[in-house]
Amino acid sequence: xxxxRTALMGAAFVAAAPxxxxxxxxxxxxxxxxxxxxxDLANMPRRKxxxxxxxxxxxxxxxxxxxPAIVEFEMTIIEKEVEVDDDGTMMQGMTFDGSIPGPxxxxxxxxxxxxxxxxxxxxxxxxxxxxxAATGGLGGGALTLVNPGEKTVLRFxxxxxxxxxxHCAPGGPMIPWHVxxxxxxxIMILPRDGLKNEKNxxxxxxxxxxxxxxxxYIPKDENGDYMRFEDAGSSYGDTVExxxxxxxxxxxxxxxxxxxxxxxxxxxxVGETVLIVHSQANRDTRPHLIGGHGDLVWETGKFNNPxxxxxxxxxxxxxxxGAALYTFRQPGVYAYxxxxxxxxxxLGATAHVVVEGEWDNDLMAQVVAPTAYxxxxxSKKALP
Numbered sequence: 001x002x003x004x005r006t007a008l009m010g011a012a013f014v015a016a017a018p019x020x021x022x023x024x025x026x027x028x029x030x031x032x033x034x035x036x037x038x039x040d041l042a043n044m045p046r047r048k049x050x051x052x053x054x055x056x057x058x059x060x061x062x063x064x065x066x067x068p069a070i071v072e073f074e075m076t077i078i079e080k081e082v083e084v085d086d087d088g089t090m091m092q093g094m095t096f097d098g099s100i101p102g103p104x105x106x107x108x109x110x111x112x113x114x115x116x117x118x119x120x121x122x123x124x125x126x127x128x129x130x131x132x133a134a135t136g137g138l139g140g141g142a143l144t145l146v147n148p149g150e151k152t153v154l155r156f157x158x159x160x161x162x163x164x165x166x167h168c169a170p171g172g173p174m175i176p177w178h179v180x181x182x183x184x185x186x187i188m189i190l191p192r193d194g195l196k197n198e199k200n201x202x203x204x205x206x207x208x209x210x211x212x213x214x215x216x217y218i219p220k221d222e223n224g225d226y227m228r229f230e231d232a233g234s235s236y237g238d239t240v241e242x243x244x245x246x247x248x249x250x251x252x253x254x255x256x257x258x259x260x261x262x263x264x265x266x267x268x269x270v271g272e273t274v275l276i277v278h279s280q281a282n283r284d285t286r287p288h289l290i291g292g293h294g295d296l297v298w299e300t301g302k303f304n305n306p307x308x309x310x311x312x313x314x315x316x317x318x319x320x321x322g323a324a325l326y327t328f329r330q331p332g333v334y335a336y337x338x339x340x341x342x343x344x345x346x347l348g349a350t351a352h353v354v355v356e357g358e359w360d361n362d363l364m365a366q367v368v369a370p371t372a373y374x375x376x377x378x379s380k381k382a383l384p
Contacts, residue, residue, distance in 0.1 A: 041070065044112070048072040051103035054185075054210040054254055055266060057277075060106040062204050063194040068110040070155070075102065076118040077127045077146075077168075079232050082182070084216055084250050085257040085348060091218055092232040093182040093255075094125065094168065100255030101212025102166070102185025104277060107158050108192045114155040115140075121149035124233050126170045127178070131156065132319070133164035133187050141169040158189045163301035163321035167281045176282070177236065180217055180243060182255065184281035186210065186321040191303055195325075197296055198306040205275040205325060209266055211287075213280040213316075213338065213349060214255065215248035248283075250348050251338060257348025266336075268328050270357025276336070277301075279321035285349070287324070288313040288339040291332065294324040313339045330364065331357040 047069045052058050075097045082093040082100065096102030107113055113134075119127050125148070130141035134156040137143045144152045168183035169175045188208075195203050219227045219238035226249075229235035242249065253260050260266060268274055278287050294311040301322040308314075316322045328334075338349035 041112070045069040046072060046114075049105075051075065051097060051105065053097070053099040054101055054104060054212055055260060057104045057106060057208040057210055060190075061108075062190065063202075064108040064190075064192045068108070068112070070112040070114050071105075071107045072114045072116070073105055074116040074118070075129075076120060077123060077183075078120070079123045079125065081228075083256060084218070084252060089218060089226045089250070090228050091181070091216055092229050092235040094127070094178050094232060095182050096129075096166075096168075096185050100182035100214060101210070101279060101281075102183070104185065104208070104210040105187040106190065106208075107187070108190050109158055109161045110192060111158045111189075112155055113158055113187070114153065116151060116153050117144055117146060118151040119146040119148055123148040124231060125178070126174075127168050127183070128170050129154070129166055130169040131164065131166045131187065133158060133160060133162075133166075133189060135159065138169065139166075145170060161189045161191045161303040162298065163188045163277050163279070163323050165279050165281050165319055165321050173240065176243060177240060179281050180215060180248075181232065181239075182214060184214070184279065185212065186277060186279040188277060188321075188323070189303075195303060196306075198309060200306075203296065203325065204273070206272045207268070208275045208277060210277045211253050211260070211279075211336070211351060212255075213278065213285050214250075214252055215283050216250040216252065217242040217245075217247075218249045248343075248347065251283075251340075251343040252348040253336075253351045258350075260336075260351035262352075265333070265352035265354045268353055268355045270328050270331055270355060272355075273325060273327040274353075276324045276326070277321060278316055278324070280316050280318055283318045285316045285318075286313050286339040287316060287322075288337055289324075289326060289353075290335040290337060291330070292326050292328065292334055295327060296325040298323045328353075328355045328357070329360065331355050331359060 078095045078098040081090050084091050128141045128144040130139035134140050140154045144154050146152050166185050168178040197203050219242050221227050296307040297311045297314045298307045299314045299322050334353040336351040337344035343349045
């Protein structure tokens, strides 16, 4: 008897199998005849890092004080139902470590990323991970395909500094479905000597926020109500039909409309410098900080390229991650949005940053409070 699980797993394996065979053979060949200088991985220092859920990021050095190391991470794939808005709309999600997006990993150029990827037996699907930062093997996707009840370990060298997307890519039609069900995240590879501005001068940040933007495609029933499914497998057919229309029902930050507002709004202070890492694994987006700017923006996310200055809105290509540095100058509530304002306001792609501090009238002041138009007889000469 062919179950839903075996059918879906089989489709993924058939799509991915040729690449797996080729890439494994290539990897074996490289291990026997290495190209370039040999690296003594057996004696390289190791450092284990515990990941944290976005928008927060695990502790890390901005300027490395240590030689290159093997940095060990562990992620567990969790299939679960998630709530995507305050109306109670539910989606059968697929996640890295239980969060949408998956955690942000931070290493330095020259380090080795060693990831243990776990697919628990209670899951239904095959999964893997494709690192846009990695070289070869479909970004690791060809070497990490795990069935429920399996785990794998992947190691790759961080050769290119910048911010990069990772996502699940188990093969064929499973790829877009897994991605828009929540299976994406990002990795930041810092230069060993830290970030630099457009003049190649050192810059630093006080904190990092990681914002992962997702587009969801949730089916509706004949009454126009969002459908709810028993498990991920049973949602596949109806979800793909919506996906193929290319019109998302939700566009959200960090897994849910309003996830980074209210009690969960991001916090900062006047004078504090924040690095915002923003990823979108599937669609283009246009981040904008209302009331602020991108002091320095690595729009394509690659730190070997000089950042642009003073941007109002920047462009993140689908399948990439970018970074923006900003020092807050005024207190208040800032809205960080996708400046497709339909997607920001109507579909959910909005976050808030609550900033504490003293107001600077030189930067902005209310010269005249709102009053009845007929009562405004103030001479411009009398204004401060």
